[in-house]
Amino acid sequence: MTPTVGYKGQGSATLAWPHLHVTKGTLSSAERPSSPGEPASSPSVAMATFASGNALRQASAWRGSRGPMLLLLGGLVVCVTVAWLVLATGDSEITETLVRKGELIAQQPRVYDVPCSEDYDNYKRYPGCTPLKCGRAVTDAVVTREEAQMLRRLAERGLSLAGSDGGASILDLHSGALSMGKQFVNIYRYFGDQIGEVFTSEDFQLYSNVRARIQAVVAETFGLDPALMYLTKPTFFSRINSTGAQTQHDEYWHPHIDKVTYGSFDYTSLLYLSDYGSDFTGGRFIFMDPSGNRTVEPRAGRVSFFSSGSENLHRVEQVTWGTRFAITVSFTCDPAHAIADPTLP
Numbered sequence: 001m002t003p004t005v006g007y008k009g010q011g012s013a014t015l016a017w018p019h020l021h022v023t024k025g026t027l028s029s030a031e032r033p034s035s036p037g038e039p040a041s042s043p044s045v046a047m048a049t050f051a052s053g054n055a056l057r058q059a060s061a062w063r064g065s066r067g068p069m070l071l072l073l074g075g076l077v078v079c080v081t082v083a084w085l086v087l088a089t090g091d092s093e094i095t096e097t098l099v100r101k102g103e104l105i106a107q108q109p110r111v112y113d114v115p116c117s118e119d120y121d122n123y124k125r126y127p128g129c130t131p132l133k134c135g136r137a138v139t140d141a142v143v144t145r146e147e148a149q150m151l152r153r154l155a156e157r158g159l160s161l162a163g164s165d166g167g168a169s170i171l172d173l174h175s176g177a178l179s180m181g182k183q184f185v186n187i188y189r190y191f192g193d194q195i196g197e198v199f200t201s202e203d204f205q206l207y208s209n210v211r212a213r214i215q216a217v218v219a220e221t222f223g224l225d226p227a228l229m230y231l232t233k234p235t236f237f238s239r240i241n242s243t244g245a246q247t248q249h250d251e252y253w254h255p256h257i258d259k260v261t262y263g264s265f266d267y268t269s270l271l272y273l274s275d276y277g278s279d280f281t282g283g284r285f286i287f288m289d290p291s292g293n294r295t296v297e298p299r300a301g302r303v304s305f306f307s308s309g310s311e312n313l314h315r316v317e318q319v320t321w322g323t324r325f326a327i328t329v330s331f332t333c334d335p336a337h338a339i340a341d342p343t344l345p
């Protein structure tokens with residue numbers, strides 16, 4: 001039987017370490033250190049010699065086991081480092097980081113031109129809005145970190161009412177869609193008048209104000225008439241953490257083209273409400289170009305925007321730790337797909 005064998009094993013191990021049995025300071029002459037000037041009968045000396053003899057033996061035992069211990073410790077350090085690296089760097093091969101979290105794009109947006117894809121030949125053209133030049137841009141100068149924090153609090157309050165069972169939850173102030181468990185509810189219907197205790201008219205004013213500034217910078221950067229581009233749906237707050245997906249709605253990381261996924265989008269903008277690296281790890285935005293992956297690291301208050309066609313195939317790296325908040329605010333050139341800013345019902 002296993003326990004008996006184990007017990008026997010322990011017994012023989014005890015025998016291999018005789019000093020563990022010397023509990024009363026009774027040392028054999030062979031073990032007793034010779035100390036000429038000292039009366040061997042003195043109990044305190046006997047205790048001291050016993051203690052030091054014991055310490056010596058323990059020290060030599062420690063020296064004996066030091067090798068394996070150091071090996072174990074080394075292994076532990078390697079494991080922790082690898083785990084940290086995986087958490088910190090996420091799941092992606094990155095060819096180029098377009099904008100790091102620690103950089104501040106405080107003046108003009110940093111712009112990267114990308115040739116427009118051929119898909120545009122198949123879409124109806126809206127002069128003054130349909131992209132003539134395509135690309136991507138990032139700015140930290142349009143939304144302050146304080147505003148981002150206020151919007152993040154708004155998102156936290158709304159999403160605290162429910163949230164997905166999986167890692168990705170959304171709140172769409174326009175349609176009222178809010179993730180709940182494995183589906184969505186309409187917050188305005190589900191919570192009725194109580195929603196007035198969660199959101200204030202100032203929250204909605206801030207959203208409109210920020211949306212208008214984003215629209216202006218998108219128009220200026222792409223050379224558009226801001227009056228000929230319109231907010232379109234869906235426009236939503238997202239909250240992502242590392243909880244495993246429970247439904248397809250939680251699988252935010254798939255590569256996609258916004259114009260294909262959402263239909264009406266011509267320009268996508270993303271306003272980040274938390275910081276890559278300190279609020280969460282993983283979760284970088286990745287443009288998947290034929291020549292390699294290019295990433296934008298989220299930073300609270302950072303606006304990243306791009307033409308929504310297949311020249312900007314992208315995905316979000318899986319979040320490995322913490323919580324990532326963002327808002328997707330997008331614009332269409334088609335007045336038929338225009339929506340008004342969200343308002344409190």
Ligand SMILES: O=C(O)CCC(=O)C(=O)O
Pocket residue numbers: 238258270284285314315316326328
């Ligand atoms: O949150 C992001 O960085 C990107 C979200 C996105 O790709 C989308 O909403 O279509």
Ligand SMILES: [Fe+2]
Pocket residue numbers: 256257258268314
């Ligand atoms: Fe997207």
